[in-house]
Amino acid sequence: MKTTLGRRTRILAASTATAGLVLVAGCSSDDNGGSGTQTAAGGVEVVKAGQLTTCTHLPYPPFQSEIDGKVQGFDVSLIDLVADDLGVKQAIVDQPFENFKTGGSLNAGQCDLAAAGMTITEERKKNVDFSDPYFEATQAVFVDKKSGISSFADLKGKKVGAQAQTTGEDYAKSKGLDPVSFESSDAVLNGLRTGQVQAVVIDYPVVQGWLKDKANADAFAVAEQINTGEQYGFTVKKGNDKLREAINKAIADAKADGTYKKLYEQWIGPYDESAASASPAAS
Numbered sequence: 001m002k003t004t005l006g007r008r009t010r011i012l013a014a015s016t017a018t019a020g021l022v023l024v025a026g027c028s029s030d031d032n033g034g035s036g037t038q039t040a041a042g043g044v045e046v047v048k049a050g051q052l053t054t055c056t057h058l059p060y061p062p063f064q065s066e067i068d069g070k071v072q073g074f075d076v077s078l079i080d081l082v083a084d085d086l087g088v089k090q091a092i093v094d095q096p097f098e099n100f101k102t103g104g105s106l107n108a109g110q111c112d113l114a115a116a117g118m119t120i121t122e123e124r125k126k127n128v129d130f131s132d133p134y135f136e137a138t139q140a141v142f143v144d145k146k147s148g149i150s151s152f153a154d155l156k157g158k159k160v161g162a163q164a165q166t167t168g169e170d171y172a173k174s175k176g177l178d179p180v181s182f183e184s185s186d187a188v189l190n191g192l193r194t195g196q197v198q199a200v201v202i203d204y205p206v207v208q209g210w211l212k213d214k215a216n217a218d219a220f221a222v223a224e225q226i227n228t229g230e231q232y233g234f235t236v237k238k239g240n241d242k243l244r245e246a247i248n249k250a251i252a253d254a255k256a257d258g259t260y261k262k263l264y265e266q267w268i269g270p271y272d273e274s275a276a277s278a279s280p281a282a283s
Contacts, residue, residue, distance in 0.1 A: 040086040044242045047109045051091045052083040055100040055111035060185055062209040062267040063117040064092075074205075074267040075115040078134065079234070081259065082250040097165065103127035106237035113236045113243060117203065119167045120233040129238050131247040133231035139168050140204040141223040147198040151224045161197035163188050168201045171228055177201075192220065199223065203230075208269045 038049040047053050056075070059065035064073040071092055083090040099105045100114035101124060119137065120130050143149040149158060155177055162169035162179040172179045180197055182188040185206050191197045204225055210216045236243045254260040264271050 040088050042086065042242065042246060044086055044246055045240075046086075046088065046112050048091070050088050052079065052086060052088050052113070053091050053093060053111040054079055055093045055095060055105045055114040056116045057097040057184075058094045060117050060206070062205060064115070074135075074263060075117060075234075077263045077267065078251065078254065078260075079113070079115050079247075081254055082247050085246060085250055100235065101127070101165075103235075103237065106235070106240075112240075113234055113247065115234050117205070117232055118235060119230045121167070124235075127238070128235040129240065129244055130233035130235055131244055132251055133233050134251045135205070135232040137228075137230040137232055138204045139171055139201055139226040139228050139230075140207045141199055141201055141226070142192070142207050142210070142220055143199040143223045144192060144195075145219060145221050149199050149223050152201075152226060154223070155199055155201075158199060159197040161188050161191045161200040163202060166202070167228065167230055168203060171226070172201045189216070205268055209267075212269070 038046045040046050040052070056064050058071065060073075062073055063075040064071055066072075071094075076090070076092070080090050093105070093111050095105060095110075097116060100111065100116070101118070105111050106114065106128060114128070117135075117137075118124070120133060124130070141149070141152050141155065147158070149155065152175070155172075160172060160177050160179045161182055162172050163185055164181040164183055169179055169181060179201065180191065182191055185202065188200050188202055189210055192200055204222075207222060210220070211222075234247050236247070251260075254263070261271050
């Protein structure tokens, strides 16, 4: 998963689990305040009374993006379930991925958790605690149909793009490529559209979202899907076990009662059972 180094920081408040979120106010990093002493259901501490504050970086469809002025997506809907269990509403802080990937935003009390289609890695575990995996992710080689590229092996010598500071970019570099870095998934797709690159390496679920648009499906295709063993998780401040456990319970309940499948089909596409089969994290 991704990061972008934009300078925007905004707060968005939840409306409903399915309708998404709406912009309510701009703020600086201090506006969230919150000493972490507010308490929600189950004794879970939150940085701001009455809400579960989520850090993310927009856009990253189908996990979170603004649609018709509201932030919606798979991650948003799953965290709405957590908020419901805690008896609060979700609010979203949009900020650079680096801020919460390193645990900085969580440690500073800017948010309770981060939800950003984030791959669980050993390096990131040094700074944050991850929930149980909620999504099995793979990388995709997404190409212009006119490029003649039919596999990852064909990328050698081609102009390749990736989203900055993502596992897709890391994978491309590990295989000897020198990808052009783009700040967001939207910028990656635009780079492909405008011929800045002939192919991109990016999370397959993002590509699934792009292919829902007929114009994209007519012009581009998946040349190869690469199983890199990636799993997505939500993150909390190190040691915040009560919130981590509440997130894990909401994920498990959603998988058990069919809600996960419904949300998967709504945001990502035809249900892939293997994507939901991620094993609980070792405690």
